[in-house]
Amino acid sequence: MSKPIKKKTYGLLAEYDSARAVYHACEQVRDAGYKVWDSHTPFAVHNLDKAMGLGPSVLPWIVFAMGMTGATLAMLLQYWTSAIDYPIIIAGKPYFSWQAFVPVTFELGVLFSAFGAVFGMLGLNRLPMWYHSLFNSERFLRHTDDKFFIAIEARDPKYDPQKTRELLERTGAAHIEEVED
C-alpha cells in the first residue's frame, strides 16, 4: 500500500445470482491463491467451504472438552455432597451410589456441551460483531435474501485493485464494487 489513498478500502465485493455461480467463482478465487477472503450466502451452500479450500471446524473439540468437564463436575459434586460433606444413608444405599448419580451426570454433560457448542460457535465466528465494513454496501443487504457474494479483503497479500477486479469479472460476477472500511 505505497500509494496514499483518502478512504481506506475494505476490499472488493462481487455479487452472484445463484448458488452455482458463487460455487464455481469460489473455486477460481481459491485456485488463484487468495487467503483473506470470504463468501456470503443466504443459506449454507452445500460444500461451499470445500470450494473455498477451508479446513474442518475445530468446534467438536471444544464441545467434547466442555461435555467431559460438565459430566466430571456433576459426578464429583454428587460424590462430594453425598459421601464426604454430609454423608447420610438414604434407602439403605451406599454413600457413593454412583448408579443413581448417572442421570444428573448425563444432564450436566449435555448442558455443558450445549453451552460449548453455542458459545464456542459464536466465539470462533467472532460474533456478536454488530459493525462490519460489508454492511456499508447497500447491495450486500440482499445476502440474507437471494444474492451470493464474494469479498476479497485489501489486506490479502495478493490483493491488487485492478487484477483482483479482473479475476472477479472472469468468475462471472453480476456486479463488483469496492467497499470502504
Add this chain to the structure above:
Amino acid sequence: MAKYQDELDPITGRMELVEGDHVTFHDVTEAVARPIEIPSSRWWIAFIPSVMLLGVYLISIAYLLYMGTGIWGLNNPVAWGWAIVNFVFWVGIGHAGTLISAVLFLFRQKWRTSINRAAEAMTIFAVICALQFPTFHTGRPWFIYWPLPLPNQMDMWPNFRSPLLWDVFAVSTYFTVSLLFWYVGLIPDLATMRDRAKTPIRRFAYGLFSLGWRGSTRHWLNYEKAYMILAGLSTPLVLSVHTIVSFDFAASQLPGWHTTIFPPYFVAGAIFSGFAMVLTLLLPVRAWFKLEHIITVKHLENMAKIILLTGTMVGYAYAMEFFIAWYSGNPYESFAFQNRLFGDYWWAYWIMVSCNVISPQFFWFKRIRRSVVWLFILSIFVNIGMWFERFVITVTSLHHDFLPSSWDYYSPTVWDVSTLVGSFGLFFTLFCLFVRYLPTVAIGEVKSVMAIANPHHHGDSHGEHH
C-alpha cells in the same frame, strides 16, 4: 392414485418441498417475512382470547398464592393431582418440537425445515407451561431454588438419589438446550429481518439479536457444525427427559406405576401428543399466513404418519401393561389395572383409549391424512386423550393403593380447571407473540432444501433475472 400426485424434484425424484412453478429464494423470504412486517388484523382474533385466558391463569395463581394449595382438589392419597398431570402433559407436548428439530435432522429428513421453527417454539412454550405446575405445587414457589445444590446455612444438600431431583436437572437442561437450539436456528433469519427492516426499532431489535450475522461461509462452517452437535445432543436429551419424568412414577412402589415399560411408553406418548399439538397450531398458521406452498399437504401427511406410528406404540404399551399385570401374578398390580378399566375412573380410561388408540387409526387412510379438517379434529382428540392418559396414570394408581383404609375419591375443584385452562392462555399468548414478531418458518433452511440451492443445479437459474 393420480389424484394425490405431488410435485417432484427434477434431480432427486422426490417430493418438491416448496410447491409452485419457479419459486425463487426471494419468494420464500417474502412469504415468511411479509406477514410479520405487515401484520394481518386477524392476528388479534387469536391474540385477544389468548390474553383473556392468560388472565384466567394469573387470577388462579394469584388466588393460589393467597390461599395455598388447599384450593386444589388434592386429598390424602391423591397428593399429586392435576398439577403433576398438567406438568407431564405439557412436557410431553414439547417433545415433538425436539424430535422435529433434532431427530429428523440427524435422519436427513429435509421436510422438517418448514415446520421445525414453529415446533421448536412450541417446545419452549410448552416447557414454560410445564414448569409452572411443579413450581406452584410446592406451595411456596419462592423456595423453588431449593432443589439446586447451593451452599446454605443448614449445610445440607439435595438428595441426588431421588428421581424428582433428576427431573429438576432434566427439565431445566431440556429447557436451556431447546432455547439455545432455537436461538441458534433463528440467528440467520433474524439477520434477514434486519436487512429488510424499514423502521429503526425493527432494525435495532432484529439487528441486536442477529448478532451481526453476515452469512459468511467461514461462519456457516462452524454454525452448521454447532447445529449438528446440538441436534446430536438434543436427541438423547429428549429421550432422557421423558424417561426421567417416567422415573418419577416408575421408581415408586405403587401398583400401576412400578413398571419398566414406563420410559419407552412415556417417550412414545410424548412424541404422539407433541405432533398432535404441532398440527393443532400449524393448521391455522399456514392458512392465515398463506404458507400452504411451504408447509405443504405432504408435510401434514408425514406428521399424520408419525402420529399413527406413535399412537399405535402407545396402544401397544397399554395392552402390554395389562398383559404384565396379569402375567406377573401380582394381585396388587392386577387390581390396579382392573380398577382402571372398571373402577371409579372407568370413564377417564375409556376416553383415553378412544382418543389415543382408536382415533389415530383413521390415519391409515390417505384421504384423511391429507384432509386439513380431519387432521385438525383428530389432533384435538389426541391432545385430549393424552391429557387423560396422564390423569389415568396419576389418579387411578394413587386413589386406590395397597390399603383400602386410605382409599379416597379425588375430584378437581374449579381452581384446578381454571389453572389448566389458563395455562393454555399462557401457551397461546406466547405462540401468538412468536408468530407476530419472529419468522414462523426457518427461511434459510427452507432455501437450502430447494432444488435451485444445489450448487450443481443446471436448471433455469440464469438468464431470467433482469
